[in-house]
Amino acid sequence: xxxxxxxxxxxxxxxxxxEVLRETVETIVAxxxxxxxxxxxxxxxxxxxxxxxxxxxxxxxxxxxTDRIHIGTAVSVLTTRHPVALAEEAAILHHASGxxxxxxVGRGGPWLDLxxxxxxxxxxxxxxxxxxxxLCAALTHDTVKADGEFFRFREVPMTPEPPGLxxxxxxxxxxxxxxxxxxxxxMLLGLHVGDEDKAAMIAHYTxxxxxxxxxGHIAAAVAHxxxxxxxAVAELKRAMPTWLRPGLAGYVPVDGRPRPTTDxxxxxxxxxxxxxxxxxxxxxxxxxxxxxxxxxxxxILFVEGTGDHAKTLENVTRLGQxxxxxxxxx
Numbered sequence: 595x596x597x598x599x600x601x602x603x604x605x606x607x608x609x610x611x612x613e614v615l616r617e618t619v620e621t622i623v624a625x626x627x628x629x630x631x632x633x634x635x636x637x638x639x640x641x642x643x644x645x646x647x648x649x650x651x652x653x654x655x656x657x658x659x660t661d662r663i664h665i666g667t668a669v670s671v672l673t674t675r676h677p678v679a680l681a682e683e684a685a686i687l688h689h690a691s692g693x694x695x696x697x698x699v700g701r702g703g704p705w706l707d708l709x710x711x712x713x714x715x716x717x718x719x720x721x722x723x724x725x726x727x728x729l730c731a732a733l734t735h736d737t738v739k740a741d742g743e744f745f746r747f748r749e750v751p752m753t754p755e756p757p758g759l760x761x762x763x764x765x766x767x768x769x770x771x772x773x774x775x776x777x778x779x780x781m782l783l784g785l786h787v788g789d790e791d792k793a794a795m796i797a798h799y800t801x802x803x804x805x806x807x808x809x810g811h812i813a814a815a816v817a818h819x820x821x822x823x824x825x826a827v828a829e830l831k832r833a834m835p836t837w838l839r840p841g842l843a844g845y846v847p848v849d850g851r852p853r854p855t856t857d858x859x860x861x862x863x864x865x866x867x868x869x870x871x872x873x874x875x876x877x878x879x880x881x882x883x884x885x886x887x888x889x890x891x892x893x894i895l896f897v898e899g900t901g902d903h904a905k906t907l908e909n910v911t912r913l914g915q916x917x918x919x920x921x922x923x924x
Contacts, residue, residue, distance in 0.1 A: 595885060597918055598632035599625045599910065600668055600785070600814050600894040602644035603652070606837045606901030611645040615652065617903045622656045624907050625897075626663040628914025634668035634698065634814075634894050639707045641844020642837070650683045657691040666696030668782055668814070668894065669764045672725045673702040673718045674711045677745070681732030681756070688757035695757075698782055698812075699729065700764030708848045715849055717744055723773055726763070730777065733759045762812060768798050775802040780810035785896055786861075788868035789887040796888060810892070813884060816869040817895035819912045823872030830871060833900045834862045870895070870917070877913070878920035 603618045605611055622633040635652050638644035646652050649667035656665050670680055680699075687695035701722045708714055717725070721744045728745055732738045733756050739749035763774040765781040774781050781799060783792045792813055800807045820826035835858035842856050870877035885891060895913065898906045 595921060596631040596892040597881070597921065598630050598634055598664075598666075598892075598894040600634045600636070600896045601898060602636040602638070602896070603646040604837050604841070604898050604901065605642040605645045606833070607840070609901070611642075614645050617906075618646065618652065618898075619656050619659055620903070621898065621906055621910060622663065622665065623659050624910045625914075626660045628910050629918055630663065630910075630914060632664040632666060632696065632894070634666045634696075636668055637671055638844075639671075639674075639705075639710070640846075641841060643841030643844050650680070650687065653695060654687055654690075657687060657694060660694075662694075664694045664696055665691075666762070667698045668812075669698040669700035669762075671702040671707065672699040672729065673722060674707045674713050677725050677729035678732045678738060678750075678752075681729055681752070682754075684733060684759055685752070685754045685757045688759060689754055693757075695759075696762065697733075697759050698762040698764065699726070700782075701770060703845065704847050704849060704851065706846050706848050722770075726761075726773070726777070726779075729761065730779075733757060733761065762810075765795060765799075768795070771795050771799045772802040775799045775807065776804060778803070778805065778808050780808065780812065782812045783814065783890075785814040785816055785865065785869065789884050792884075792888045792890065796890070811890050812892045812894060813888060813890045814894050814896065815881075815884065816865045816871060816899060817877060817881075817897055817913060817917075818871045818899050818909055819874055819877050819917055821873065823876045826872045826876075827866045829905075830866055830899045831859070831862050833902070834865075835859050837901055838862070874912070874916035874920065877917045878924070881917070881921050882924055 635649040636644050637649040639647050653665045684697045724742045762782045763779050765771040818826045838858040870880035
């Protein structure tokens with residue numbers, strides 16, 4: 595199994611965003627020291643839910659501060675990026691890090707980002723497949739050209755040479771899972787769903803794949819360890835809603851459609867019930883159960899749920915020392 599950390603650069607109340615970004619990199623350094631295999635960075639714009647607007651940029655900083663750990667984007671929002679420009683950035687990070695960079699991409703949502711960056715609602719609604727195909731071409735071919743609805747340009751050489759990366763695709767719907775399956779690209783499944791829903795998405799992917807499914811899927815989960823399960827749950831229930839309430843309000847639709855609402859307290863309760871939040875033994879059991887029920891052998895753990903940097907570092911250290919060995923030995 596591969597086990598990594600998943601960081602959204604969450605801005606809890608009263609925390610300066612620049613400090614959050616610096617501490618996010620420090621957490622990745624700690625994760626390498628604790629024995630994690632990889633670290634994944636989320637990308638958000640114009641909201642406190644996550645204050646990293648460029649996952650590739652922060653990945654570059656983290657790669658420069660580490661020696662072994664792989665670092666990925668979970669995810670770079672493809673709908674607001676030019677696929678060729680993103681492929682160029684991925685190539686830089688791949689070559690400069692000795693192959694330690696992993697690219698994850700997602701469709702994003704109908705948010706204000708589309709207006710600010712000028713890509714527009716049509717690109718979100720029907721342009722993801724074209725964007726993904728162009729990205730894959732730019733990651734694997736020496737030259738690239740486009741003649742589609744959203745991208746049209748003459749053939750150009752890719753420099754630096756393409757890294758040959760196979761991007762991971764964030765999938766929150768069967769439609770996106772089918773799109774990833776048709777291209778043989780692995781899925782990233784979010785922390786908002788439990789094992790049953792993750793297994794159902796993998797079954798859909800497998801049925802939609804034109805060839806035997808390649809595997810390599812990744813599942814995200816909340817992880818927080820304490821001496822007892824009650825203590826771990828209480829710490830997250832006390833802290834996470836203070837971040838989620840203002841953070842989730844930052845998702846503003848570009849076209850005036852009703853904004854999704856989430857009961858922060860109920861959501862945290864749900865996350866604590868379905869994910870490894872508890873004693874070391876409880877956390878290890880949850881991770882092993884997810885692997886058994888879903889077949890996924892690559893898990894990435896959201897570790898910053900208390901909003902306190904010292905506690906986040908302690909969480910990473912304890913997961914590395916007390917939980918990872920139980921999972922790997924099993």
